[in-house]
Amino acid sequence: MAKRCMGCMNLYGEAYNVCPYCGYIEGTPPKEAYHMNPGTFLHGKYIAGRVIGYGGFGVTYIGWDTVLEQRVAIKEYLPSEFATRVTGEEGITIYSGEKEIQFQIGRQKFFDEARRLAQFNGVDGVVEIKDIFQENNTAYIIMEFLEGETLKERIVREGKIEPTEAIAITKEILHTLDKVHEGDIIHRDIAPDNIFLCSSGDVKLLDFGASR
DSSP states (O other): OEEEOTTTOOEEETTOSBOTTTOOBTTOOOSSTTSOOTTEEETTTEEEEEEEEEOSSEEEEEEEETTTTEEEEEEEEOOTTTEEOOTTOSSOEEOOTHHHHHHHHHHHHHHHHHHHHHTTTTOTTBOOEEEEEEETTEEEEEEEOOOEEEHHHHHHHHOSOOHHHHHHHHHHHHHHHHHHHHTTOOOOOOOGGGEEEETTSOEEEOOOTTOO
């Protein structure tokens, strides 16, 4: 029997507890107590794995779509200022009073971001939205899984990049913005950490949370 790695979603032999593809150790707990446990099942079809990114308003996990049998990215709305999760539980706890109101407003903006992005499915430079739903007292966006790194990570690791490559990346982003502007959307947060350099060579524009 084979089992699926919660670190990379590849299958490997049941007799082993370390993934031969990514080195993930089976049973590794979440990095933060408020993250979902790897292996959490969502919406009757998605498996959430290890955390691949998090900030003040959300957590992103590598995931597996059990119906389409493909890797996905699962973005969970979890603003640390307004809500938290008890270790081991799936549902989140929303703080009361004004913070609960702010949580609800933010969750609606989270859905709005997904809908804005979804209208650009098919545009090469924008991450594809596959699903959105509410569960565990919060909301989730299911997106295509990207392999690679952000431009910021690349710069931190290697320093300055060659002008010819910088120009090529800029042209890709400008082409994507042309398409986005045709849909009457302004991104408003173009920065190295929102530009993703895919292993395939594609350049993707991330995070439409500040768009209008």
